[in-house]
Amino acid sequence: MKVSIIGSGNVATHLAKALYYAQVEITSIWSHQFENAELLANQVGAKSIKQISEITDDGSDIILISVKDDAIVEVATQLKNYRGVVAHTSGAAGLDVLNGNAHYGVFYPLQTFSKHTALDFSQVPLCLEANDTQSLQQLKMLATLISKNIYEVDSAQRKILHLSAVFACNFPNYLYGVAQQLLAQHQLDFDIIKPLIAETANKVQTALPIEVQTGPAVRNDEQTLKKHEDLLKEHTDWLMIYKLLSEQIKKTR
């Protein structure tokens, strides 16, 4: 199986490397910035190309489009004559944004990728969808080579997944940042709280979050809530977050 990749961002980079390590041949890589395509292509034994249209005849079975959501359609338009499967990797874009192509699908890795953080791709959930059975089969075959967690998810469900990921990843990460800054402002090392962060994520691997909720809000411990609000009185933004989330947690009691 041969794959070409459009894009060179976090998702494109992690996908390209995972495919390369799985000995999938990566044919071409295109990026808005040619230098970035070159950089990634060199790491995965691929050819960097200047024109998207060059992919059409490069012999690849699947093209993965991993660009910003609002650039997907423009890229896909340039692949009208391609006969393989065109798939985007977005959580928020529908399947239908590719409906100008013959065979198309979605190859969405539900994970948070940072360029310089290595991760075990075999654990990354891959959410697949396609416009016909054969294309879905092809995407599944490819997915199986790099991950053990493969899901068939339609566009409506995928949008919910993407939204859930914001609550499960982007927001918690922001809140870790608040904790880190609070500690730094009081000469406390962020290290001290890292085991807590790890254990909080670990607990919900085997329990429902609502069953393992701890803290002053779920105990309705008004005294501690009040003390915390006092400590935050110079940080009006964080105070707003503290109050809103505590109120919500109280409602789950």
Place this chain on the structure above:
Amino acid sequence: MKVSIIGSGNVATHLAKALYYAQVEITSIWSHQFENAELLANQVGAKSIKQISEITDDGSDIILISVKDDAIVEVATQLKNYRGVVAHTSGAAGLDVLNGNAHYGVFYPLQTFSKHTALDFSQVPLCLEANDTQSLQQLKMLATLISKNIYEVDSAQRKILHLSAVFACNFPNYLYGVAQQLLAQHQLDFDIIKPLIAETANKVQTALPIEVQTGPAVRNDEQTLKKHEDLLKEHTDWLMIYKLLSEQIKKTR
């Protein structure tokens, strides 16, 4: 070294077991509910007692008070004649709530404990404070037997730590719960998002949260933010959270 424990909740239970496994002799356990004291005492080879005052002469070197914050003073008052070190395990209560005693301190484990979740206590940060050098030394000796992460933290700093823990643990756990409920409402399994939760916590073990922030808000991706808000229009509480946290994340750009 001999230790007695007042309390039988999550923190008391995990502490008692960690001490027991470290072959520390646990002398007496008292709980508001005698049956709970009995239950825990049976697991750690201790004696369950009905009157707190019985501890005074039980030969223990340290008493750990692990009860609700507003019950600490009441318990400590009954230990006035005790000559060993009395320490509470609270993040929010000051050292001075114990100042009716001769030797006193704080033995605060900065972790989230659920009764039925086992965890590696050797990684739990223990934050210590005491009213005199010898008491601090005693608490340190005890701490060293069960954990590798020992910190000296004064009461003002500990309050900040406790507040940070709400941001780093209680709030993220609540948000995991929102994600889980969103998924369930659309026939999606919570399992699908668990690797994302694990990786989000994993990334900040080696990077600052602000450096690894991902998602539509930090990209200022207005189209996706709008789509997500539309998906949440029937969940006004979650929509409020989504908007507030997204606005805050935008400010970190």
